[in-house]
Amino acid sequence: MDAVNIDAMLARFAEHxxxxxxxxxxxxxxxxxKVQGEFTWHRxxxxxxxxxxxxxxLTIQLRDGDVLLRPRELYVVPRGVEHCPRAxxxxxxxxxxxxxxxxxxxxxxxxxxxxxxxAS
Amino acid sequence: MDAVNIDAMLARFAEHxxxxxxxxxxxxxxxxxKVQGEFTWHRxxxxxxxxxxxxxxLTIQLRDGDVLLRPRELYVVPRGVEHCPRAxxxxxxxxxxxxxxxxxxxxxxxxxxxxxxxAS
Numbered sequence: 501m502d503a504v505n506i507d508a509m510l511a512r513f514a515e516h517x518x519x520x521x522x523x524x525x526x527x528x529x530x531x532x533x534k535v536q537g538e539f540t541w542h543r544x545x546x547x548x549x550x551x552x553x554x555x556x557x558l559t560i561q562l563r564d565g566d567v568l569l570r571p572r573e574l575y576v577v578p579r580g581v582e583h584c585p586r587a588x589x590x591x592x593x594x595x596x597x598x599x600x601x602x603x604x605x606x607x608x609x610x611x612x613x614x615x616x617x618x619a620s
Numbered sequence: 621m622d623a624v625n626i627d628a629m630l631a632r633f634a635e636h637x638x639x640x641x642x643x644x645x646x647x648x649x650x651x652x653x654k655v656q657g658e659f660t661w662h663r664x665x666x667x668x669x670x671x672x673x674x675x676x677x678l679t680i681q682l683r684d685g686d687v688l689l690r691p692r693e694l695y696v697v698p699r700g701v702e703h704c705p706r707a708x709x710x711x712x713x714x715x716x717x718x719x720x721x722x723x724x725x726x727x728x729x730x731x732x733x734x735x736x737x738x739a740s
Protein backbone atom coordinates (compact mmCIF):
# COMPACT_ATOMS: atom_id res chain seq x y z
CA MET A 501 0.00 0.00 0.00
CA ASP A 502 1.17 3.52 -0.78
CA ALA A 503 0.36 6.61 1.21
CA VAL A 504 -3.17 7.82 0.52
CA ASN A 505 -3.52 11.50 -0.31
CA ILE A 506 -7.03 12.41 0.77
CA ASP A 507 -7.36 15.36 -1.59
CA ALA A 508 -6.20 13.37 -4.60
CA MET A 509 -8.79 10.74 -3.73
CA LEU A 510 -11.56 13.32 -3.26
CA ALA A 511 -10.76 14.71 -6.72
CA ARG A 512 -11.64 11.35 -8.26
CA PHE A 513 -15.36 11.33 -7.52
CA ALA A 514 -18.24 13.75 -7.26
CA GLU A 515 -21.35 11.84 -6.22
CA HIS A 516 -22.88 12.32 -2.81
CA UNK A 517 -23.62 9.71 -0.13
CA UNK A 518 -21.51 7.10 -1.92
CA UNK A 519 -18.51 6.15 0.25
CA UNK A 520 -15.24 5.18 -1.44
CA UNK A 521 -12.88 2.77 0.30
CA UNK A 522 -9.30 4.04 0.33
CA UNK A 523 -7.59 1.76 2.85
CA UNK A 524 -8.06 -1.23 5.12
CA UNK A 525 -7.24 -1.48 8.81
CA UNK A 526 -7.56 -5.12 9.88
CA UNK A 527 -11.25 -5.91 9.26
CA UNK A 528 -12.21 -2.22 9.07
CA UNK A 529 -12.55 -0.07 5.97
CA UNK A 530 -11.32 3.52 5.76
CA UNK A 531 -13.68 5.42 3.49
CA UNK A 532 -14.14 8.90 2.09
CA UNK A 533 -17.55 10.32 1.30
CA LYS A 534 -18.95 13.57 -0.05
CA VAL A 535 -22.36 14.55 1.26
CA GLN A 536 -24.88 17.32 0.81
CA GLY A 537 -28.51 17.46 1.85
CA GLU A 538 -30.13 14.99 4.22
CA PHE A 539 -29.43 11.25 4.40
CA THR A 540 -31.93 8.84 5.91
CA TRP A 541 -32.58 7.92 9.54
CA HIS A 542 -30.96 4.60 10.32
CA ARG A 543 -28.94 2.71 12.88
CA UNK A 544 -26.24 0.05 12.97
CA UNK A 545 -27.05 -2.48 15.67
CA UNK A 546 -23.72 -4.26 15.32
CA UNK A 547 -21.18 -1.43 15.29
CA UNK A 548 -20.14 2.07 16.22
CA UNK A 549 -19.43 4.43 13.29
CA UNK A 550 -16.56 6.95 13.16
CA UNK A 551 -16.96 10.33 11.41
CA UNK A 552 -14.16 12.85 10.88
CA UNK A 553 -15.15 16.00 8.98
CA UNK A 554 -12.50 17.16 6.51
CA UNK A 555 -14.25 20.10 4.82
CA UNK A 556 -17.68 21.67 5.17
CA UNK A 557 -20.02 21.12 8.08
CA LEU A 558 -21.96 18.04 9.11
CA THR A 559 -24.92 17.81 11.43
CA ILE A 560 -25.46 14.33 12.81
CA GLN A 561 -29.08 14.39 13.89
CA LEU A 562 -29.80 12.10 16.82
CA ARG A 563 -33.22 11.46 18.34
CA ASP A 564 -32.20 13.45 21.42
CA GLY A 565 -30.32 16.32 19.75
CA ASP A 566 -27.87 17.28 17.05
CA VAL A 567 -24.08 16.94 16.93
CA LEU A 568 -22.44 19.60 14.77
CA LEU A 569 -19.06 18.75 13.22
CA ARG A 570 -16.76 21.24 11.54
CA PRO A 571 -13.40 20.38 9.91
CA ARG A 572 -11.03 18.54 12.24
CA GLU A 573 -13.89 17.48 14.46
CA LEU A 574 -14.83 13.85 14.94
CA TYR A 575 -17.66 11.88 16.47
CA VAL A 576 -18.45 8.22 17.01
CA VAL A 577 -22.11 7.27 16.68
CA PRO A 578 -22.63 4.41 19.14
CA ARG A 579 -24.02 1.13 17.88
CA GLY A 580 -27.81 0.98 17.96
CA VAL A 581 -28.27 4.76 18.04
CA GLU A 582 -30.53 6.17 15.33
CA HIS A 583 -28.92 8.96 13.38
CA CYS A 584 -29.45 10.99 10.24
CA PRO A 585 -26.56 13.02 8.79
CA ARG A 586 -27.35 16.32 7.14
CA ALA A 587 -25.13 18.93 5.43
CA UNK A 588 -26.16 22.33 4.09
CA UNK A 589 -23.00 22.71 2.01
CA UNK A 590 -20.98 19.98 0.33
CA UNK A 591 -19.05 18.26 3.09
CA UNK A 592 -16.28 15.67 2.97
CA UNK A 593 -15.91 13.04 5.65
CA UNK A 594 -13.50 10.27 6.57
CA UNK A 595 -15.44 7.22 7.81
CA UNK A 596 -14.21 4.16 9.64
CA UNK A 597 -16.31 1.10 10.28
CA UNK A 598 -16.05 -2.67 10.04
CA UNK A 599 -15.96 -4.10 6.52
CA UNK A 600 -19.40 -4.90 5.16
CA UNK A 601 -21.42 -2.33 7.10
CA UNK A 602 -24.25 -1.04 4.91
CA UNK A 603 -24.45 2.75 4.80
CA UNK A 604 -28.20 2.85 5.36
CA UNK A 605 -28.05 0.36 8.26
CA UNK A 606 -31.42 -1.12 9.21
CA UNK A 607 -33.34 1.23 6.90
CA UNK A 608 -32.10 0.31 3.42
CA UNK A 609 -33.75 2.02 0.48
CA UNK A 610 -32.52 4.00 -2.51
CA UNK A 611 -29.56 5.62 -0.75
CA UNK A 612 -27.98 2.22 -0.06
CA UNK A 613 -24.55 2.17 -1.73
CA UNK A 614 -21.80 -0.42 -1.89
CA UNK A 615 -18.46 1.25 -1.24
CA UNK A 616 -16.25 1.22 -4.32
CA UNK A 617 -12.52 0.93 -3.78
CA UNK A 618 -10.22 3.70 -5.03
CA ALA A 619 -6.75 2.28 -5.55
CA SER A 620 -3.95 4.62 -4.56
CA MET B 621 -19.93 11.44 23.88
CA ASP B 622 -19.58 14.96 22.50
CA ALA B 623 -17.93 15.94 19.26
CA VAL B 624 -14.15 15.92 19.59
CA ASN B 625 -12.40 19.03 18.34
CA ILE B 626 -8.93 17.87 17.35
CA ASP B 627 -7.29 21.25 17.77
CA ALA B 628 -8.76 21.78 21.22
CA MET B 629 -7.42 18.36 22.20
CA LEU B 630 -3.97 19.05 20.75
CA ALA B 631 -3.81 22.26 22.80
CA ARG B 632 -4.07 20.20 25.98
CA PHE B 633 -0.73 18.44 25.80
CA ALA B 634 2.80 19.07 24.60
CA GLU B 635 4.83 15.89 25.10
CA HIS B 636 6.06 13.89 22.16
CA UNK B 637 5.49 10.19 21.41
CA UNK B 638 2.78 9.95 24.07
CA UNK B 639 -0.57 9.18 22.43
CA UNK B 640 -3.77 10.54 23.99
CA UNK B 641 -7.01 8.65 23.57
CA UNK B 642 -9.86 10.92 22.48
CA UNK B 643 -12.57 8.46 21.40
CA UNK B 644 -13.48 4.79 21.15
CA UNK B 645 -14.76 2.92 18.11
CA UNK B 646 -15.91 -0.53 19.20
CA UNK B 647 -12.72 -2.15 20.56
CA UNK B 648 -10.45 0.38 18.84
CA UNK B 649 -9.01 3.56 20.31
CA UNK B 650 -8.81 6.86 18.43
CA UNK B 651 -5.65 8.65 19.56
CA UNK B 652 -3.81 11.88 18.92
CA UNK B 653 -0.06 12.12 19.20
CA LYS B 654 2.59 14.80 18.75
CA VAL B 655 5.95 13.60 17.51
CA GLN B 656 9.34 15.00 16.68
CA GLY B 657 12.64 13.22 16.15
CA GLU B 658 12.96 9.50 15.68
CA PHE B 659 10.92 6.81 17.45
CA THR B 660 12.18 3.23 17.75
CA TRP B 661 12.04 0.34 15.28
CA HIS B 662 9.23 -2.01 16.25
CA ARG B 663 6.38 -4.06 14.86
CA UNK B 664 2.91 -5.14 15.93
CA UNK B 665 2.41 -8.81 15.12
CA UNK B 666 -1.27 -8.74 16.01
CA UNK B 667 -2.58 -5.67 14.22
CA UNK B 668 -2.36 -3.10 11.44
CA UNK B 669 -1.84 0.51 12.54
CA UNK B 670 -3.53 3.56 10.97
CA UNK B 671 -1.72 6.92 10.68
CA UNK B 672 -3.31 10.16 9.45
CA UNK B 673 -1.03 13.20 9.47
CA UNK B 674 -2.79 16.38 10.61
CA UNK B 675 0.10 18.88 10.65
CA UNK B 676 3.80 18.62 9.91
CA UNK B 677 5.43 15.80 8.03
CA LEU B 678 5.99 12.18 9.03
CA THR B 679 8.37 9.66 7.55
CA ILE B 680 7.44 6.08 8.32
CA GLN B 681 10.68 4.22 7.79
CA LEU B 682 10.18 0.63 6.65
CA ARG B 683 12.95 -1.92 6.09
CA ASP B 684 12.40 -1.67 2.33
CA GLY B 685 11.87 2.08 1.99
CA ASP B 686 10.26 5.17 3.47
CA VAL B 687 6.67 6.37 3.33
CA LEU B 688 6.36 10.16 3.52
CA LEU B 689 3.11 11.57 4.88
CA ARG B 690 2.07 15.21 4.70
CA PRO B 691 -1.15 16.67 6.15
CA ARG B 692 -4.27 14.91 4.89
CA GLU B 693 -2.27 11.86 3.95
CA LEU B 694 -2.79 8.48 5.60
CA TYR B 695 -1.08 5.13 5.70
CA VAL B 696 -1.75 1.77 7.29
CA VAL B 697 1.32 -0.12 8.51
CA PRO B 698 0.48 -3.81 8.03
CA ARG B 699 0.71 -6.15 10.98
CA GLY B 700 4.13 -7.68 11.44
CA VAL B 701 5.94 -5.02 9.40
CA GLU B 702 8.84 -3.34 11.17
CA HIS B 703 8.60 0.43 11.11
CA CYS B 704 10.18 3.46 12.71
CA PRO B 705 8.42 6.84 12.52
CA ARG B 706 10.54 9.96 12.21
CA ALA B 707 9.66 13.67 11.99
CA UNK B 708 11.99 16.58 11.40
CA UNK B 709 9.43 19.15 12.58
CA UNK B 710 6.76 18.73 15.21
CA UNK B 711 4.05 16.64 13.61
CA UNK B 712 0.56 15.76 14.80
CA UNK B 713 -1.05 12.46 13.92
CA UNK B 714 -4.40 10.75 14.37
CA UNK B 715 -3.87 7.05 15.18
CA UNK B 716 -6.33 4.20 15.16
CA UNK B 717 -5.59 0.75 16.51
CA UNK B 718 -7.18 -1.89 18.70
CA UNK B 719 -7.38 -1.06 22.40
CA UNK B 720 -4.36 -2.18 24.36
CA UNK B 721 -1.78 -2.01 21.60
CA UNK B 722 1.57 -0.91 23.03
CA UNK B 723 3.16 1.94 21.11
CA UNK B 724 6.59 0.34 21.02
CA UNK B 725 5.23 -3.04 19.90
CA UNK B 726 7.67 -5.91 20.30
CA UNK B 727 10.56 -3.60 21.18
CA UNK B 728 9.49 -1.97 24.45
CA UNK B 729 11.96 0.31 26.17
CA UNK B 730 11.87 3.86 27.47
CA UNK B 731 9.53 5.24 24.80
CA UNK B 732 6.76 2.87 25.86
CA UNK B 733 3.78 4.99 26.92
CA UNK B 734 0.29 4.11 28.13
CA UNK B 735 -2.26 6.26 26.31
CA UNK B 736 -3.97 8.71 28.65
CA UNK B 737 -7.59 9.57 27.95
CA UNK B 738 -8.55 13.19 27.25
CA ALA B 739 -12.23 13.67 28.07
CA SER B 740 -14.07 15.95 25.66
